[in-house]
Amino acid sequence: MSKNSILITCLLIALSSVPLSAQDMLSSTKLSQRASIIQRIGTTDVTIVYHSPLANGRKVFGGIVPYDFVVDGKEFAWRAGSNQRTTIEFTHDVKIEGKSLAAGKYGLVVLVSEKEWTFVFSSNMTWGAFQYSPENDVVRVTAKTESTDYQNWLSYNFTDRKAESAEVVLSWEKTKASFTISTDVSGNILADVGEKEEKAAGDYMTLSVETLKKDPSAIAQALSFIEKSVEMEAGFHNKMRKADLLIQSGQKTAGNQLKKETLATAKGFDMYYYGLSPYLLRGDKKESYRLLKDNLDKNPEAWIAHLAMGEYYIKAGNQKKVVEHMKRASELATDNWRNYATYLYQQNKLMLERR
Numbered sequence: 001m002s003k004n005s006i007l008i009t010c011l012l013i014a015l016s017s018v019p020l021s022a023q024d025m026l027s028s029t030k031l032s033q034r035a036s037i038i039q040r041i042g043t044t045d046v047t048i049v050y051h052s053p054l055a056n057g058r059k060v061f062g063g064i065v066p067y068d069f070v071v072d073g074k075e076f077a078w079r080a081g082s083n084q085r086t087t088i089e090f091t092h093d094v095k096i097e098g099k100s101l102a103a104g105k106y107g108l109v110v111l112v113s114e115k116e117w118t119f120v121f122s123s124n125m126t127w128g129a130f131q132y133s134p135e136n137d138v139v140r141v142t143a144k145t146e147s148t149d150y151q152n153w154l155s156y157n158f159t160d161r162k163a164e165s166a167e168v169v170l171s172w173e174k175t176k177a178s179f180t181i182s183t184d185v186s187g188n189i190l191a192d193v194g195e196k197e198e199k200a201a202g203d204y205m206t207l208s209v210e211t212l213k214k215d216p217s218a219i220a221q222a223l224s225f226i227e228k229s230v231e232m233e234a235g236f237h238n239k240m241r242k243a244d245l246l247i248q249s250g251q252k253t254a255g256n257q258l259k260k261e262t263l264a265t266a267k268g269f270d271m272y273y274y275g276l277s278p279y280l281l282r283g284d285k286k287e288s289y290r291l292l293k294d295n296l297d298k299n300p301e302a303w304i305a306h307l308a309m310g311e312y313y314i315k316a317g318n319q320k321k322v323v324e325h326m327k328r329a330s331e332l333a334t335d336n337w338r339n340y341a342t343y344l345y346q347q348n349k350l351m352l353e354r355r
Helices: 003-016 024-031 185-193 201-214 221-232 236-248 252-263 270-282 283-298 304-318 319-332 335-355
Strands: 033-041 042-052 086-090 092-098 099-101 104-110 116-122 137-144 146-159 165-182
Touching: 033 146, 033 165, 042 146, 042 165, 099 137, 104 185, 116 165, 137 165, 185 201, 201 221, 201 236, 221 236, 236 252, 270 283, 270 304, 283 304, 304 319, 304 335, 319 335
Parallel strands: none
Antiparallel strands: 033 042, 042 086, 086 104, 092 099, 092 165, 104 116, 116 137, 146 165
16 A cells, blocks of 8 residues: 555544444544534525534644645545535525525535635535545635634634625634625515415515515516505505505606505504604605604504604614603503513613613
8 A cells, every 4th residue: 555545544534533333423423513503694594514523632724634635636625524524505596705506405525725725515415525526516615714712613603694695604723714605685585486376465565575676777567566466455565665666656646645545544553664664774764754753743642653753763873762752652552562662661761871
């Protein structure tokens, strides 16, 4: 046996923790616990399943996980965990560092260098990484390594979470590296709802909302979806959306008339959600205040009207006004909502007192 062959054999055994007996397998399972982590980005679930080994004082990177492990031109990958190959699964198409990756399940391995790692998403999901072959690569991305506080166990975490992306960080010993997953949330929602054979009024409402998010110029299409929604089951929210879209499409008289008629029918939480949405979703503070103040003037004894104004002032950063409206909401709330309203009042009152 050549020196290279002996070296490869020794390193494979060190990296694999091959279960030579039931006792070895049980010990390996105890030391390298199976773990999983799930993160939802928009409507896309990302699931990572791995086994978490312990460093226990050993030199990991550049030690039991060699740098630049290439022998006779063959790359030997690290399975980014232990016992079994790490897997990563996506319920929708995603992009990894800007590179497209179809929905599905992949084996995740890493080609390790001292200052840079290559994360490989592979169609091969066999238990070890020894069968790794570049012909099964689906996507490769590189990442700079970073120093971090000592961590005895290997872990994956989702950080830097945003509306359409999140960063996956692999950490072990004193080293970490990461890659970013991004997804088209509106596109995924449109595809999922579009595939439904039987659509309800709410589905057409969703199509209207997400169509305009994806393409702000698609007002006519968004309007056609909301008209279908109203035709199937007219309600406060889809009628108000239709009114807004009529106005946006230039049909101001019809839109304003529909809005006036629909506002007169508002009840319960209708104005709470509709009135807050301009501020929360579009940053239109003035329009939200106008809607909520008008609603409060018309319904001064409605606890939800005060609740909505309290929420408005939370966003606006006026804690004194928050407490004022939350107090009134707690006094007027119905029996089944009184505990909730009182909690909000006392919570915000305490925040004001501790300033």
